Amino acid sequence: MTTQDYELAGVQHSYYSAKVRACLQYKRLPYQEIGANIETLLNRVIPATGSQQFPVVFCPDGTVLKDGCDIVEALEARHPERPIMPENHQLKFIATLIETLADEFFAIPMIYYRWIPEDTKQWGIGMFQTLLGKGVENPDMAALAHQMGETVSTEIRSRLPKVGLDRKEIQDKAQVITKEVCKLLDEHLAKTPFMLGDHPTLADLGMMNAMWGHLYLDPCEPSMLIRNNYLHLNNWITNMHSSAGISNQGELYITDSLIPLLRYMGEAFATMMNDILAAADQTLPEAEAGAEAPAGLGRIDTVLQDTELSRPATTYTAWRLQRVIEAYQNIPEQQQTATDNLLTDIGFLSVCQHTPTWRLQKDNFKLFVASR
Ligand SMILES: N[C@@H](CCC(=O)N[C@@H](CS)C(=O)NCC(=O)O)C(=O)O
Structure with missing residues (x-):
């Protein structure tokens, strides 16, 4: 090396x-x-x-x-060369919103495919055992890796009921949302090379999390759906995976084809976002300024699209939403009306206009309650 x-x-x-x-x-x-x-x-x-x-x-x-x-x-x-952050504040905000949706919200439905159907569940356990033991020569460590593969998978599976994935209606909803997001992404990428125009940005990087490690690589139904039916999406995923070869030329912009995808994400997740912010408003102002933030914000009664769901809310997700709100607040006045009209259309206006009664900051990998 x-x-x-x-x-x-x-x-x-x-x-x-x-x-x-x-x-x-x-x-x-x-x-x-x-x-x-x-x-x-x-x-x-x-x-x-x-x-x-x-x-x-x-x-x-x-x-x-x-x-x-x-x-x-x-x-x-x-390394500011080949930037991934758009200079335009409106696009920077949309990229942050997409990244957050992929990391903290789309992750809920898509996890269904690895851990609920019996065949992918068994595959998942074997995959963990293989990768934890990959290249490990010491036999005791290799045995420990094998054992840990089982333990880690059990631990992940034990978290699924927390997001309602032990319930049939949430399992059904998870499949519907995952497939619809793939379809809308494919339709968007048929019209526009990347999420926000001619070259990749943070929005593409964020969506890559959503598409690659589980959906595309796992031997699951959406993986075959993407390969067989969604060839624009398939092309984008494989190009983003080897994105050193992608040009950085061209313009960044929002096309009409992005709107149905964002609107659908809004229908699926905006209420949950608001409920997490409300839980943070309840809990975080009580915490001592300067102290490490509590990890959890208690349970929230919310919805996944239109299906009721009770789940724990985390301070980490509230911090991710704070980043989105701050990116929204940085949009200059001349772009404000157009942004608000877009947000009304796609359903995220109340999330973005939320004024938190707290502020979190990260230091040394931990979240702290900042003094306001
Ligand atoms: N917020 C983190 C999440 C990272 C994460 O959850 N990573 C998984 C692997 S993909 C992990 O390490 N899980 C084991 C654990 O949380 O203990 C990020 O975006 O990097």
Whole structure:
């Protein structure tokens, strides 16, 4: 390895690694993907970040980056060439909204396909065992990786009832939403090369998380649907995966074909977003300013599209929504009316116009309650 390489601790089958990989690719940064086997997690990721969560990026200068959205922001600041952030504040805000929808909301329905149908569930357990043990030579560690594969899958599956995925109506809804998003994305990408115009932006990186590690790579129904029926989407996914080869020329813009996709996402997730913000308004002002924020905000009674759902709300998601609101607040006055008309149409106006009674900030990978 050359000392200039970035190192990405992540795996192809992980949801959140795809955005970071596509960013390194698009920016043409030299990097090595070092996987996330048990040894990498124990010897590199946990000592550097305090948690086994990945993706994590080890920079050539020794800096450690964690959390996909922060990693992409840091890479953009370090390497402004081939930018992924639109200069235009309205587009920057739409890109942040799309990234947040993909990471925090679309992740709920799409997870159905890996862990609910029996065949993909068994495949998922084997995949975890394989990747945790990949390249591990010490037999004790290899045995531990095998055991951990089972434990991690059990742990993930135990979280599914928390988002209602043990209920038939939510399972049905999850499938409908996932397939409709794929269809609307395909229709959009038939008209426009990338999410926001002629070249990739953060919106494409964000959507890549939603499409790659689970839906495209898992042997699941949407994977075949994309390959057989949604060839524009298929083409975009495979190009984004090797995005070093994509041109950075051309304009950024919003086309009419993006609207049905955003409107559908609004129908599916905007109420849940508002309910999470309301839970944060209830809980976070009670927390001491400067203290580490509580991880949970309690249960919310909400909906997934039109299906009732009771689920825990997390402070992390509230922080992601704070980022969206702040991107909205940065839109200059001359773009405000057009943006508000768009947001009314796609259903996110009340989310964006929400004025939080709290502010969160990240420091050393942790969220703190800031003084207002
Ligand atoms: N907000 C994080 C989420 C990362 C995440 O959940 N990663 C998964 C793998 S794709 C993970 O490490 N899960 C294990 C865990 O949460 O303990 C990001 O966007 O990077």
